[in-house]
Amino acid sequence: MENLIKQLKQDIIEALSLEDVVADDFNADTPLFVEGLGLDSIDALELILLMERKYGVKIEDPKERRNVLRNVKAMAECITNHRNSNG
Amino acid sequence: MHTRVFVTGVGIISAIGNGTEETLSSLNGLRSGIGQLSLFESVHSNIPVAEVKYNNIQLSGMAGVDPTIDTYTRNTLLALVAAQQAVKSAGWHGSTSQRNGCIMATTVGGMDYNERYYKSLLEGKYRDLLSVLDSADSTEKVAAHFGIRHHVTTISTACSSSANAIMLGARLIRNNRLSRVLVGGTDSLTKFTLNGFYALEILSPTGCRPFDSNRNGLTIGEGAAMLVLESEETADPRRVLCEITGYANVNEAFHQTASSSDGTGALLAMTKALEKASITPEDIGYINAHGTGTEINDLSEGRAIDSLFGSRVPPISSTKGFTGHTLGAAGAVEGVISVLALKNQVAWPGLNQSESMPELSFTPLSTVTPGPIRHVLSNSFGFGGNNTSLIFSNL
Amino acid sequence: MKAYITSSGVISPQNTHDSSGFPAAVNTFTANRLTCTEPDYRGLINPIQLRRMPRIIKMGLAASHLCIQRAGGSSPDAIIIGTGLGCMDNLEKFLVEVIDTNEHITSVLPFINSTHNAVAAQVAMLLNNHGYNVTYCHRGFSFESALGDALMRIGEGEAQNVLVGGIDECTGDFVKLNGYHGAWKQPLINLELASTKTAGTIAGEGSAFFMLSDNPIHDNCIAVEGVHTFFIPQGAQFDEIAAETDNFLQQNNTGRDEIDIVLLGINGDIVSDAGYNNMMENFFIPGTGFAMYKHLCGEYYTSSSFALWLGSVILENQSIPGVTQVLPAAGRSFKKLLIYNHYRNTEHTLILLGYGGI
Numbered sequence: 001m002e003n004l005i006k007q008l009k010q011d012i013i014e015a016l017s018l019e020d021v022v023a024d025d026f027n028a029d030t031p032l033f034v035e036g037l038g039l040d041s042i043d044a045l046e047l048i049l050l051m052e053r054k055y056g057v058k059i060e061d062p063k064e065r066r067n068v069l070r071n072v073k074a075m076a077e078c079i080t081n082h083r084n085s086n087g
Numbered sequence: 088m089h090t091r092v093f094v095t096g097v098g099i100i101s102a103i104g105n106g107t108e109e110t111l112s113s114l115n116g117l118r119s120g121i122g123q124l125s126l127f128e129s130v131h132s133n134i135p136v137a138e139v140k141y142n143n144i145q146l147s148g149m150a151g152v153d154p155t156i157d158t159y160t161r162n163t164l165l166a167l168v169a170a171q172q173a174v175k176s177a178g179w180h181g182s183t184s185q186r187n188g189c190i191m192a193t194t195v196g197g198m199d200y201n202e203r204y205y206k207s208l209l210e211g212k213y214r215d216l217l218s219v220l221d222s223a224d225s226t227e228k229v230a231a232h233f234g235i236r237h238h239v240t241t242i243s244t245a246c247s248s249s250a251n252a253i254m255l256g257a258r259l260i261r262n263n264r265l266s267r268v269l270v271g272g273t274d275s276l277t278k279f280t281l282n283g284f285y286a287l288e289i290l291s292p293t294g295c296r297p298f299d300s301n302r303n304g305l306t307i308g309e310g311a312a313m314l315v316l317e318s319e320e321t322a323d324p325r326r327v328l329c330e331i332t333g334y335a336n337v338n339e340a341f342h343q344t345a346s347s348s349d350g351t352g353a354l355l356a357m358t359k360a361l362e363k364a365s366i367t368p369e370d371i372g373y374i375n376a377h378g379t380g381t382e383i384n385d386l387s388e389g390r391a392i393d394s395l396f397g398s399r400v401p402p403i404s405s406t407k408g409f410t411g412h413t414l415g416a417a418g419a420v421e422g423v424i425s426v427l428a429l430k431n432q433v434a435w436p437g438l439n440q441s442e443s444m445p446e447l448s449f450t451p452l453s454t455v456t457p458g459p460i461r462h463v464l465s466n467s468f469g470f471g472g473n474n475t476s477l478i479f480s481n482l
Numbered sequence: 483m484k485a486y487i488t489s490s491g492v493i494s495p496q497n498t499h500d501s502s503g504f505p506a507a508v509n510t511f512t513a514n515r516l517t518c519t520e521p522d523y524r525g526l527i528n529p530i531q532l533r534r535m536p537r538i539i540k541m542g543l544a545a546s547h548l549c550i551q552r553a554g555g556s557s558p559d560a561i562i563i564g565t566g567l568g569c570m571d572n573l574e575k576f577l578v579e580v581i582d583t584n585e586h587i588t589s590v591l592p593f594i595n596s597t598h599n600a601v602a603a604q605v606a607m608l609l610n611n612h613g614y615n616v617t618y619c620h621r622g623f624s625f626e627s628a629l630g631d632a633l634m635r636i637g638e639g640e641a642q643n644v645l646v647g648g649i650d651e652c653t654g655d656f657v658k659l660n661g662y663h664g665a666w667k668q669p670l671i672n673l674e675l676a677s678t679k680t681a682g683t684i685a686g687e688g689s690a691f692f693m694l695s696d697n698p699i700h701d702n703c704i705a706v707e708g709v710h711t712f713f714i715p716q717g718a719q720f721d722e723i724a725a726e727t728d729n730f731l732q733q734n735n736t737g738r739d740e741i742d743i744v745l746l747g748i749n750g751d752i753v754s755d756a757g758y759n760n761m762m763e764n765f766f767i768p769g770t771g772f773a774m775y776k777h778l779c780g781e782y783y784t785s786s787s788f789a790l791w792l793g794s795v796i797l798e799n800q801s802i803p804g805v806t807q808v809l810p811a812a813g814r815s816f817k818k819l820l821i822y823n824h825y826r827n828t829e830h831t832l833i834l835l836g837y838g839g840i
Binding site: 129130131185194198201202205206208209211214217221222223226227230231235236237238239240241242243244245251255258259262264278279282283286287336337338339340341342343344351352355469470471472473 | 561566567568576577578580581584585586587590593594596597598599600602603604606607609610611612613614615616617618619620621623624627631634637638655658659660662663711712713714715729828
């Protein structure tokens with residue numbers, strides 16, 4: 001889980017071009033949207049694509065998305081669950 | 088001293104037909120042009136689109152272009168077909184006079200060639216195709232066809248592009264810079280836009296349902312439409328179809344792709360267009376809405392319409408259920424449809440309606456509805472918050 | 483209808499974004515592709531918004547920011563931009579990804595940024611500006627279309643202040659593709675561009691924004707008196723260019739003999755420059771001064787926006803900087819400056835500037 005969180009942070013920084021942000025600037029619990037990293041709806045679309053393309057997790061329900069994208073820990077948990085249920 | 092701006096010729100080719108007669112027939116017959124993707128291979132071929140039902144070879148024939156010459160993109164072929172119709176119906180031939188202009192619009196340009204040949208182009212192949220990839224190519228080929236030399240330009244403001252082209256043409260006539268101007272837009276269906284809108288998650292998997300409570304996205308279309316605008320002095324009264332009395336362009340400045348939920352930009356554009364036309368909301372006989380079928384646009388535009396018209400929203404529909412969203416050509420395609428509405432004194436319904444939007448006071452037309460229609464309001468709202476409203480009026 | 487340039491903001495291969503640079507200091511390159519000298523964008527644009535902006539949007543925002551600040555900071559009544567290529571970099575990025583991944587793209591941002599009006603939209607968003615907002619995308623006419631629209635907007639009484647811009651970014655793919663057409667010379671010292679007498683030119687880029695106003699803010703404000711474009715697809719003959727130019731000048735109550743300086747789009751290509759040489763020798767009267775600009779900014783669709791800035795500098799200072807001069811002007815005071823440019827002899831543009839003309 002630790003490694004996945006570390007990787008996800010890096011993925012987020014790269015996908016969203018957060019040039020001034022390094023992995024140590026935020027932790028797994030930091031809110032991603034509105035406060036914390038202050039991401040917006042376009043960033044959300046990018047993260048959805050990231051989850052789908054790199055991690056094979058497709059999240060279509062808007063409520064589920066808000067839940068999964070709330071912080072890195074939630075994203076990591078979602079990916080781990082997906083991996084476990086897919087054997 | 089301001090000159091009145093008349094529409095003396097129109098041309099149109101879209102998913103619902105080639106020319107005004109076929110278009111009218113489809114509209115009156117409630118026949119949508121939305122269907123299966125056939126123009127190219129795609130992993131998204133299950134997503135409905137609204138294609139023009141002619142391939143490029145057929146379009147070449149219709150445009151009078153040698154189909155073996157490969158420097159005509161689909162964009163340009165569509166534009167030439169529509170332009171020739173418009174100029175013919177205006178009884179004009181084109182000329183090099185300083186008082187003529189050609190203002191067009193597009194978002195994709197020669198993207199169909201770009202996506203087909205890009206890798207090869209980068210390797211140095213197909214060199215003669217380089218000059219046809221950009222947004223100016225269609226405009227210059229149309230202008231060259233009619234010998235038009237002055238005020239030749241291209242506007243690109245996403246989905247409001249050709250509405251802005253019509254507006255610029257109208258202003259040039261109104262301010263007595265030009266006597267006659269060919270205006271309009273063209274956009275062909277491309278993998279580029281299909282994938283872009285797919286990634287934005289705003290494509291309908293079932294076909295767009297504008298202003299419906301169960302709407303689920305837009306349907307991309309393709310097409311071209313052109314209008315000949317003339318000053319009162321030069322227009323042959325027998326050719327006059329209607330007048331452009333109002334226009335306005337504003338920027339919402341809210342978000343790169345979405346409109347605000349209360350429709351501030353849309354409201355401002357419509358209000359200013361009415362002011363320009365010196366008419367009140369009560370004078371509008373039909374609204375041809377932008378109505379893409381996305382959750383955001385229809386709510387935003389719908390709220391703006393409710394704000395402006397209060398409890399008396401006139402007959403309204405989006406015709407994108409017929410033509411799809413023709414992107415940069417939408418303003419012109421729907422502008423021509425607005426002209427047809429005035430000429431025939433009829434308004435067409437929104438297709439695929441089942442449930443009204445609870446947030447709005449109005450329901451779009453559900454049947455072909457006779458007038459009287461004195462003024463038509465036509466909306467085109469684009470990415471980047473670019474909002475344009477046009478008013479077409481009977482004389 | 484004329485309007486006055488009340489401020490400008492320029493990012494170019496020269497040090498134009500602050501006042502310490504050109505023409506006192508001139509950047510020279512040994513290259514066939516000139517790249518902009520860019521400011522630190524962090525000082526001008528919010529870092530949170532900066533992060534996902536493609537370079538061309540940063541160039542546009544920075545130049546427009548400088549222009550607006552210098553004009554006193556008020557939001558304009560309209561924003562009108564010309565760009566020949568638009569956000570080509572992001573368009574290429576998205577296109578290549580669609581092709582390479584067989585439509586399994588991983589990022590939507592390049593698609594959003596690829597719309598041609600992205601710069602104009604971002605400028606409006608940062609200013610919260612709701613005014614008229616249009617982008618022209620027509621090769622060598624892009625900037626002049628924007629300028630002409632701005633003049634008309636002011637003439638109609640719909641705007642008192644209009645932000646007008648010309649912007650193009652040079653991309654690697656653009657250079658490569660046009661290279662196959664022999665568009666570029668071998669790398670050379672840019673200042674020697676006009677003397678090469680060979681085919682090809684050098685690529686360039688830039689972002690130049692101007693505040694145009696219905697009122698001059700001081701007696702010596704530079705006026706944009708007129709703009710004209712003409713398209714001759716088979717290539718223009720000298721007579722046609724002469725007739726169009728005469729006509730344009732007449733419409734602006736000016737004669738050939740009243741033009742003190744002509745700023746020409748000489749780009750070093752022997753075929754293209756023949757047209758300019760012809761005009762120099764056979765159209766304008768002896769004693770007219772001539773200058774050029776593309777050796778400083780390179781060739782790009784909206785390079786005439788750099789020329790507009792340079793033309794206004796020449797008129798303000800009442801002197802032609804040595805590094806731009808082709809032929810000195812006989813007169814001592816300069817009232818009228820004409821910018822003449824053409825793209826491949828098919829798209830021709832004219833901009834007339836006036837000095838102290840209230």
